[in-house]
Amino acid sequence: MVRLALEGLGARYGKRSIISDATTPWIEGGSLTALVGANAAGKSTLFRRIAGQMGGSGSVRLSGADQNDLRYMPQDTAMTAALTVYESVILALKQGASGWRLSAQELASVDHVLHRFGIAHLATRQLPELSGGQRQSVSIAQTLVTRPKIVLMDEPTSALDLYRQFEILEALRRYAVDTGAVVVLALHDLNQVMRSCATTIALAQGRIVAAGDTLEVLTPDLIRQLYGIDSRVERCSRGSPMMIVDGPSSSAHAAGHC
């Protein structure tokens, strides 16, 4: 069983503290976990800290995996290299490897990830010619081609159309189920979170204010605290929980919006 827990994690840029005392229960692999919070709450910074790209206090506890099994997909990934999609995924697969030869198994894993994330038809296209949504899909394939056990993705659906959002979130969910990986996604669409993520971590001004079962975490009170928005969570006619936005709460400024 792959698991991740944060213990008193802190991170700062210079003298400015961004993440303080971030602590979570064990987050278990095999399903999707959402990281939610307002703009500038510190989601990307928390990911960078967990990924070891910046130092700070506290510790990241891993079970069934180590830091080498972790892949972090940042929010913006430049794709200016004169490579085809296929070549770029191979490069991601071979990053850090000592040899350059590709085994039949490695070729199969490139093929698999291109199909699973719906970009096989783009295999021979040059990266700089891709649209924003196509680039985001390629970036996801590059991140997962090595089948990492711990995956952190910063807003992986932000450039995708409605159909592709469904398709990619379902493919990510299947990835988590099939591999048992811990997959944490920073997401802004709370209906996506309710539909796809079993667990949610909520961040407000650099502090984790709730972590656990998604439907228990995403209460109207918590949503007001995070975003300064009044909302209701109701079951739609098909029985799925939906968040309905009523509008800005009168205490919106207290939520720390900038």
Ligand SMILES: Nc1ncnc2c1ncn2[C@@H]1O[C@H](COP(=O)(O)OP(=O)(O)OP(=O)(O)O)[C@@H](O)[C@H]1O
């Ligand atoms: N490289 C940096 N140097 C200094 N400050 C930074 C740096 N990166 C981010 N910050 C600051 O840290 C705070 C948290 O930023 P971060 O990008 O982690 O937030 P976020 O929750 O991911 O936001 P968003 O939802 O807008 O992507 C912000 O106030 C931001 O200005």
